[in-house]
Amino acid sequence: MLRRWKGGVVTTVCALCAASVALALVAIFAFLCLFALPVFMDGQGFAVIAGDWKPATGSYGVLPMLQASMGVAGIALVLGFPLSLGICCGMNGLAPSGVGQMFRGLVRCLTAVPTVVYGFAALFLLVPLVREAAGRGTGLCWLTASLVLALLVVPTMVLVMEAGMGPTVERVRLTGAAMGLNRGQVMVHMVLPLCWRHMAGAAALGFGRAMGDTLLPLMLAGNAVQSPGSPLESVRTLTAHIALVLATDSRSGTYGSLFVAGCLLLLLNLAVQLVLRVLARSGAQFRGRT
């Protein structure tokens, strides 16, 4: 009786917490839309998203920033995901146990490193390297930002993957061994298919983290407002744009574009989460049937 009562209280508290978080999110989104609305109504319509960024001529399009955000986070994910997967597999028996333990410690250390440290280190170590390797430009570019962001999102992704992979490996190890599979085969044929959802979750979180980060693109991507053409070109992400423009006159169109940028960031993240959720679910069903 008491236990059921306790359970009820816990459930209620959890539900309340979840509801308040959801409400806060909805409120943030509503406020962003509310503030962004005058910019859309101000005769510009959807030019604020698709147009050029030329504040001098009253054109406040944030499309180049949107492309840059997706590009920078996309490359970071492409680089960071295999790395995370490798580390996670290493931690779960594919590497000698000493190395696996080392990976575990390393990932824990990485989670504790503040972004600004990555930024500064990259500014003095990676940027000159990229500049000289490219033979042109400043080294402050799409590639540099993506490389460091990849490093930033690795611990997040490893932790999410590990949450699924760790218990699964424990569960299927004996079964796999009984079937005569070695560790690598168990990983590829049993563990990874069973952890499909966690992989998708890790990717979604990694992408969100990479796209939401402000300091690294601000310090490393160069911040020029142009559509990303080559990875060696300077680009400005939505987050860096917000940081750069925040202190301007709060009644200008430049300032209004911040709310549009905020809305887009939120929508984009939401879309990626939804797509990956759907993928994960259909993937899980698919695996379940075969």
Add this chain to the structure above:
Amino acid sequence: MSRVISIRLSTYRDRLVRAAGHAFVVCAFVVLAQVAHAASPLEAFKGMSGNLDIAGGTAHIPVMKEAAKRIMTQNAAIRISVAGGGSGVGVQQVGEGLVAIGNTGRALSEAEVAKYGLVSFPFAIDGVAVVVNPANPVGALTAAQVRDIYAGKVTNWKALGGADRAITLYTRDEASGTREVFDGKLLAKGAVAASANVVPSNGAMKTAVAQDAGAIGYVGIGHIDTSVKAPVLDGMVATQENAANGSYTVTRKLYMNTKGQPTGLVRAFIDYLFTDEGADIIRASGYIPTGR
């Protein structure tokens, strides 16, 4: 072009002198009063209390914040709030009586003075210098060359007598007062190539230019050190002294504005920035104190 700039500057200066003329007379008395009890200039705030709201130009913020911090540390009964918003907001808010001091990075227009009855106090000079990497052999540039470089017409240092190396452009963010001076006074509102890198502070500008052999950028004069090199610009050497005596012209003055003659706490705050301690704060923020 430099002549156009200096002509514009002299009309600017005339207007300033007229606008601030009667303010100086009143200020003279206050200076005398302060000499009388010379101790710490913060003594002037003893026994005072109340709120002081400041808004406007973003370039002023570091100076205002530091002064406010020192005053509030010494006298807990005084609350000073400092907000940004830009020069336009500064004029509007002080004119409408929403704040006691409205900061501007430009002299007030005749219309603004007439409409609101504002009194201006210029307290600092904000000079901006073009900087390049210390290893760059180019030692002198003209304003026209700088404009061509930033417009993307000149793309290699070779064309300017330097090494065969691509020029990489660095500019500042939209909210930057330094950029405002650079765009207005040196580029004369000329275009900046879209490929220019944008850095968020004077410090970040120095780091970027110090590391990149092909870089060109600009910083507030107070920020120049050995990590960057300021080439001679149109024959003008960018130093604090030259900016103060008017022989370096890529400058602007920073103003505090009040509605009518200030009294009480507002008066004391403005006077504080004209003391030696105030001048130190102004210098520490990278500007040049004008004195009374």
